[in-house]
Amino acid sequence: MRHYETLFIINPELTEEDTAAVVEKFSGILTDRGANMVKIDLWGRRRMAFLVKKFNKGFYVLFDYGADPAAVAEMERIFKIDEQILRFLTVKKADEFDAEAVARAQAEAEAKAAARAAREAQGEDEEDMDDLDEDDDESGSDDEDEDED
Numbered sequence: 001m002r003h004y005e006t007l008f009i010i011n012p013e014l015t016e017e018d019t020a021a022v023v024e025k026f027s028g029i030l031t032d033r034g035a036n037m038v039k040i041d042l043w044g045r046r047r048m049a050f051l052v053k054k055f056n057k058g059f060y061v062l063f064d065y066g067a068d069p070a071a072v073a074e075m076e077r078i079f080k081i082d083e084q085i086l087r088f089l090t091v092k093k094a095d096e097f098d099a100e101a102v103a104r105a106q107a108e109a110e111a112k113a114a115a116r117a118a119r120e121a122q123g124e125d126e127e128d129m130d131d132l133d134e135d136d137d138e139s140g141s142d143d144e145d146e147d148e149d
Contacts, residue, residue: 002096
C-alpha cells in the first residue's frame with residue numbers, strides 16, 4: 001500500500017448536494033478497494049488561472065490516502081469518464097503507507113493549530129511569544145553561571 005494525494009476539480013455549477021455526492025462517489029471507489037482515507041479536504045469554489053472546459057471556477061477537493069496502485073488507477077479511469085470532473089492530479093507521496101505515522105502527524109498539526117488559536121484568543125502575538133522566549137534564554141544562562149561557581 002502506498003501513500004497518495006489526489007486533487008480534483010468538480011464542475012462549479014453543481015449544487016452542494018450534487019458536489020457532496022461526487023466526493024462521496026470517489027471516496028467510496030477508494031474505500032471499496034481497501035484504501036485508508038486519511039483526510040478529505042474540501043477547498044471550496046476557487047477561481048482558476050485559465051479556462052478549463054469553458055469554466056473559470058471550480059470546486060477543489062483534496063484526498064490524502066493510502067491505497068494500492070490498482071485502486072488509484074480505477075479512480076483515475078472513472079475521473080476521465082465523469083463529465084463533472086474538470087481536472088485531477090494524483091501524486092505518490094511515499095512508497096509505504098504508515099497509518100500510525102500519518103495519524104501522529106495529524107494529531108501534532110491539530111495540537112499546534114489549537115495552541116495557536118488559543119494564543120490568538122488571548123490576544124498574544126507571535127512577537128510577544130518571541131520576546132518571552134528570549135527572556136527565558138537569558139535567565140537560563142544566568143542559572144548556568146551560578147552552577148559553575
